[in-house]
Amino acid sequence: MTRAKKATEVPTDPLDAMLARLQLSGIRDQLDNLLDEAARANLSARETLILLCEREIARKDHRRIDMALKLAHFPAVKELAGFDFEAQPSIDPKQIRDLAASRWIANGENVLLLGPPGVGKTHLSIALGREAILAGYTVQFTTATTLVAGLAKAHGERRLDEKLLALSKPKLLIVDELGYLPLEPDAAHLFFQLVSRRYETGAMLITSNRSVAEWGTVFADPVVATAILDRLLHHSHVLTIRGDSYRLRAKRKSGLIQPPPAGDGPPVGSASLRPVTGGNNLQPRS
Known part of the structure; x- marks a missing residue:
């Protein structure tokens, strides 16, 4: 009986094998x-x-x-190049470019973007998050309601410490739309624990349609809101956007919506910064 011939094996390229072992796939x-x-x-x-x-x-x-962008969970692709600075003259492009350098993230500082709906806060937050990733930092994006609901769920399941630890790992945590929707009853206490965990170690970027003076109402607890702001504003960059909504501007141009009468007062979120209660510690550092 004739023995079947053994299939000829293709010799392995030693250089290819060494490059694979060194994980030099490029x-x-x-x-x-x-x-x-x-x-x-x-x-x-x-x-x-x-x-x-x-x-x-x-x-x-x-x-x-590519991996960092997937892990960040951005809801859309937004870049600084696509932001219309001329439409929002209250924003200083130089200040945004300085923030895009991400030095504030390395220092564990915070950015608050305040202003009425539709003025580009989410666009800027995503764009700055993308710049942070390009600079080598880890980023996580979430909305305020999703964040607080997740903290409340973890608290109810007795794994709050585990959740806080996970949220403390990204070098930049972006919390979008604070103040737009009602928060959980214990939101202030849970959010305070998160801010305390990240204080001076991890940067946060928060967008809100409410001025900081209104955060006591947002959290339904002025005392805890003051403690939150005390930590957030200690090392912070606060940008208040005063302008018209991009979406409503297009509707007004088409004649579907009439512009508001003159003298109606400043837009929501454009109030000057002041603490929820008295105290010098709540003023942002110059």
Whole structure:
């Protein structure tokens, strides 16, 4: 009986195996093309090595950014390049560019974006979050109602510490739409614990249609709201946007909505900053 011939095995490329072991997939997957590119450019051995490392770093950065964007749970794709600064003259573009550098995140500081609905607070928060990811920071986005509901659920299941620990890990936590909808009865106490856990260690960006003077009403507990603001405003950048809603502006241009009569007063959220109760600790640092 003739023994069946053993299938010929394709020899493993030792360089390919070493690159795989070193997890240099960017170089491994493009090696032939990269070497051809280096040869056409007449690069030296050192310059070729630099080229290979640059492509590997670019590949890893691209994958890291893609993963970080997915983990951030942004509700939409928004970038600073798409923000209409001319439509919102109350916003200083230079200040936004400074925030986009993300130094405040490294320092564990906070940003509060205040103003009426539709003026671009969520757009700016997502755009600044994307810039933070590009700078290498971890980011998580959530709405205030979703955040507080999650904290309340964890508290009821006796795993609040676990939830707070998870929320303390991202270098930047974005909390959108604070004050738009009623919060849970224990929202103030739960939110205070989160702010305390992140105080001076993790940055927060909060958007709200209410001025800080109204946060006692937002949380239905002026005392705890004062304690929350004391920590948030200690190291903070507060931007109050005074302007018209992008969505309503388009409707007014089409004639579907009439503009409000002059003298109606400032828009919601445009009140000047002042503490919920007395005390110097609530003033933002200059």
